[in-house]
Amino acid sequence: MTYRNPTPTVDIIIELIDRPHRPIIAIERLNPPHGWALPGGFVDYGESLETAAVREAKEEIGLDVRLIEQFQVYSAPDRDPRQHTISIVFIATATGNPIAQDDAKTVSIFNPWEIPSELCFDHGQIIADYFQYRHYQIRPGIRE
Known part of the structure; x- marks a missing residue:
C-alpha cells in the first residue's frame, strides 16, 4: 500500500515595523x-x-525576520493546485527594504486592506483572517 500524505509548508505575514501602519509584504x-x-x-x-519560515523569508525577500507568533493552520486539500499542502502561517516582523530573490519575481509592500487582486492559493483568506485578528482581535475559527 502506498501512502500519500500532505506536504508541510509555511507562509509568513511579515509586518514592516519601521514604517507607518506596519504594512505587510507580498x-x-x-x-x-x-x-x-x-x-x-x-x-x-x-x-x-x-x-x-525564517529561511524562506531570507531566500525570497532578503530580510531577516523575527517570528512573533504562530497564527493559524490552513489545510484545505485544494489550497495548492500542485498538491495537497498544509500551511502553518506565522506572523513576523522585519525592518529594511525587501528585495525579490529566489522564487520571487517582484516584491510589494502593502497595507492589509489593499490586498492585491491576483492572490495565489488561499492567501486572500489568510490576509483577511490576519486583518480581523490584528485590528479586531478576532482569531479565525476552525474550518472543515
Whole structure:
C-alpha cells in the first residue's frame, strides 16, 4: 500500500515595523502558480517549521525576520493546485527594504486592506483572517 500524505509548508505575514501602519509584504511568484502570495514555501526534511519560515523569508525577500507568533493552520486539500499542502502561517516582523530573490519575481509592500487582486492559493483568506485578528482581535475559527 502506498501512502500519500500532505506536504508541510509555511507562509509568513511579515509586518514592516519601521514604517507607518506596519504594512505587510507580498511577492509576485516567479514560478507557477503565478500571481501574488505571502512569502513562504516547503519545509525541508529535518527542518523545524520555525527554521523553515525564517529561511524562506531570507531566500525570497532578503530580510531577516523575527517570528512573533504562530497564527493559524490552513489545510484545505485544494489550497495548492500542485498538491495537497498544509500551511502553518506565522506572523513576523522585519525592518529594511525587501528585495525579490529566489522564487520571487517582484516584491510589494502593502497595507492589509489593499490586498492585491491576483492572490495565489488561499492567501486572500489568510490576509483577511490576519486583518480581523490584528485590528479586531478576532482569531479565525476552525474550518472543515
